[in-house]
Amino acid sequence: MTNPRTSPGVRAESDPAHRPRVVILGGGFGGLGAARALRRAPVDVTLLDRRNFHLFQPLMYQVATGSLSPGEIAAPLRSVLSAQKNVRVLLGEAVDVDPVAQAVILADGARFAYDTLIVATGSETSYYGNDDWKEWAPSIKTLEEATAVRHKILYAFEAAERASDPEEIKSWLTFIIVGAGPTGLELAGALAEIARETLRHDFRTIRPQEARIILIETAPRVLPPYPADLSAKAEKSLSKLGVDVRTNVKVVRIDATGVTVEEAGSAHEYIPARTVLWAGGIVASKFGKRLATQLHAETDRAGRIRVLPDLTVPGHPDIYIVGDLALGFRPDGRQLPGVAQVAIQEGNYAARAIRVRLKGAQSVPPFHYFDKGDMAVIGRASAVANIFGVHISGLPAWIIWLFIHLLYIVDFQSRVLVFVQWGFLYLTYNRGARLITGRSITDAD
Amino acid sequence: MTNPRTSPGVRAESDPAHRPRVVILGGGFGGLGAARALRRAPVDVTLLDRRNFHLFQPLMYQVATGSLSPGEIAAPLRSVLSAQKNVRVLLGEAVDVDPVAQAVILADGARFAYDTLIVATGSETSYYGNDDWKEWAPSIKTLEEATAVRHKILYAFEAAERASDPEEIKSWLTFIIVGAGPTGLELAGALAEIARETLRHDFRTIRPQEARIILIETAPRVLPPYPADLSAKAEKSLSKLGVDVRTNVKVVRIDATGVTVEEAGSAHEYIPARTVLWAGGIVASKFGKRLATQLHAETDRAGRIRVLPDLTVPGHPDIYIVGDLALGFRPDGRQLPGVAQVAIQEGNYAARAIRVRLKGAQSVPPFHYFDKGDMAVIGRASAVANIFGVHISGLPAWIIWLFIHLLYIVDFQSRVLVFVQWGFLYLTYNRGARLITGRSITDAD
DSSP: OOOOOOSTTOOOTTOTTOOOEEEEEOOSHHHHHHHHHTTTSSSEEEEEESSSEEEOGGGHHHHHTTSSOGGGSEEEHHHHTTTOTTEEEEEOOEEEEETTTTEEEETTSOEEEOSEEEEOOOEEEEOTTOGGGGGTSOOOSSHHHHHHHHHHHHHHHHHHHHOOOHHHHHHHTEEEEEOOSHHHHHHHHHHHHIIIIITTTTOSSSOGGGOEEEEEOSSSSSSTTSOHHHHHHHHHHHHHTTEEEEOSEEEEEEETTEEEEEETTSOEEEEEOSEEEEOOEEEEOHHHHHHHHHHTOOBOTTOOEEOOTTSEETTEEEEEEOGGGEEOBOTTSOBOOSSHHHHHHHHHHHHHHHHHHHTTOSOOOOOOOOOOEEEEEEETTEEEEEETTEEEEHHHHHHHHHHHHHHHOSSHHHHHHHHHHHHHHHHHOOOTTOOOOSSOHHHHO | OOOOOOSTTOOOTTOTTOOOEEEEEOOSHHHHHHHHHTTTSSSEEEEEESSSEEEOGGGHHHHHTTSSOGGGSEEEHHHHTTTOTTEEEEEOOEEEEETTTTEEEETTSOEEEOSEEEEOOOEEEEOTTOGGGGGTSOOOSSHHHHHHHHHHHHHHHHHHHHOOOHHHHHHHTEEEEEOOSHHHHHHHHHHHHIIIIITTTTOSSSOGGGOEEEEEOSSSSSSTTSOHHHHHHHHHHHHHTTEEEEOSEEEEEEETTEEEEEETTSOEEEEEOSEEEEOOEEEEOHHHHHHHHHHTOOBOTTOOEEOOTTSEETTEEEEEEOGGGEEOBOTTSOBOOSSHHHHHHHHHHHHHHHHHHHTTOSOOOOOOOOOOEEEEEEETTEEEEEETTEEEEHHHHHHHHHHHHHHHOSSHHHHHHHHHHHHHHHHHOOOTTOOOOSSOHHHHO
């Protein structure tokens, strides 16, 4: 920490009032976890985010499918951290870093000097080089995308009701989800419930129950990284819900009217569908890419930055990377997954490492991921979970899923609201946020 | 009803299966009220709306000020009318009417034939000819506008926290509301509470309590159509909340950085303010204007269509106008106000008139508005009400306001959610939907 400070207004290190400045970029699970874990540390924390809220990403699919309102899965970062006096929250988008001057540069040109930087800027959706698919197959990474997806799904049924050509009706009632990871399964399960239950009695011409929901996966089974028996159980549950699961199938093209797929060893097949949702891969955030360049850091194909066992970047002991942007490994060499648990634990670890180093320790014990397990929900009373190596499915897994998700929602008010929404959804199949907003239907056409 | 039918697929009147077709345009208080009141009538009802939901407009200001999520004040028209088998709901925007052929024409060219038409397309915001003000002074007429206003209000505090120039900070912390009708008062009161309570402990540099909230009204008092004693009480309550009420003041100009006003007999004054909200007048919907032209109907300055005592348009006994678009009068000659109660009662009346005429009656008793009173809420434990001529203010008026608004929310699930949100708001001052969404901050700048 002997670099010169070039930022204006930076206090000299000899100033006794100078407390180490920790700048955290991103208020997701990793960044917020780090900020909270620095609660009692003698540091000045600045948490910068482009948005003013922390988002409970695991329930995003419920916003996209009209069960929850955006406000119910988002907590204002300011109010979450209101009582923690050593943190200030600022709205701003980091676009660059100056590792020599130890400063972060924002989109509006402002510079923030740091002694330690925690980068938790996460990931964005990857279309694997087919960026033109984005227009026809939105993902649900941001709240705006989730409400746009909600619009798309609900509008499809409305358009089908208004249409008269049977082929057109069929293509409005065909929903394709690309990618059978947890998000793909959640979307497919929720769509099945919308078509078969929620909208059941609401239309006069079409029968929503006849909607086709197709889940496409390149790998030979759904939930590829899960144990094989859970994948099989999940696939069975999906079939029971009427979801057409197609594994070993690759998407070749997506356009306004449908998807062209290629089954291993077969010819191309064109499936007409007006609603295609992307639950495919992720790639490092734009800032993450810039950071990797500036630090000459090693990245994987998705742009994740390889970190040392203490989550710092090689050659930059003052820069921690946590969450989706970090390329970390388990002791057995397997890559850590991009899930909330990993991000939270990494954020907490970075905070602890900073505290330990402030006390004069030369080294800190390496980050160890405590794997509590994985779970994916498919629908009502249906989920699969691998908890501490125990494989659970069906109702018990679903109850655990409900409980854990309610528990992890950051603010109590949202927890109560989500609980109320889920209660109604369970009892009546009604979805409390079935709004087509954002664009008028004339724009959408 | 002897006009030729030009629409394709229209059944002949001799067809015994032909039931009179009632087309309702708009699913607000008037249109939804009419549809529900036709529950047991031997008619086929088609309810057309541009949006898929009924909106509880009186609570819109709470979406704009972050207490409620859009989903909590909106109910899908389809699910509200799901059990009523003689109604079909269709998404579509009416752009024209052919009164001779008795058909409505939609934006996409589709035609809907009617035997009776109920027009409930409502109103939109009027800037009294200054449409360039719209960019700087949004109103809260649509859900999209309400979330944009929420963005604007919350972003102002964020920008103030980031700014360093005292003048700039001051202009970010100055909020001007134009128009002191019920909406203007609601916005001013909620803004005062946000600044003084909700955000109180959330910032490190600025003091949100120091925000200036200015309510501007051209008339000599707030709530001009209310009894003078209630206006005086409302003004006192606003002052107590720290709102700067300026009556007899006319807005001359609004731009990106502030508002120029003119006090009666004084020179122009320029007030720097980054957040200006418009709670001014309304004007007939675009379709309403087109309709007036097509029917050669008489309108007032705001484009409202003058209706006969049975709410039909002179010369067009098959066309009813209800809600904000109708220019109706009380027996004493005073114009009916553009409020939910009038729209609901007019919608119900139109449905009743249709039923009575179907039974062969030549004439129906005229519409009579049953005036239960008016109320406006200012803030916590503070409202004014004029109920059956009894003037109430303060806590009792507020409790009545809460009770009536909860009661009138169309669907039960929303009622529970709103109740939970209000409970938390009351106890903690926390606002459950404090999200800056819609545009990234880089766009906003």
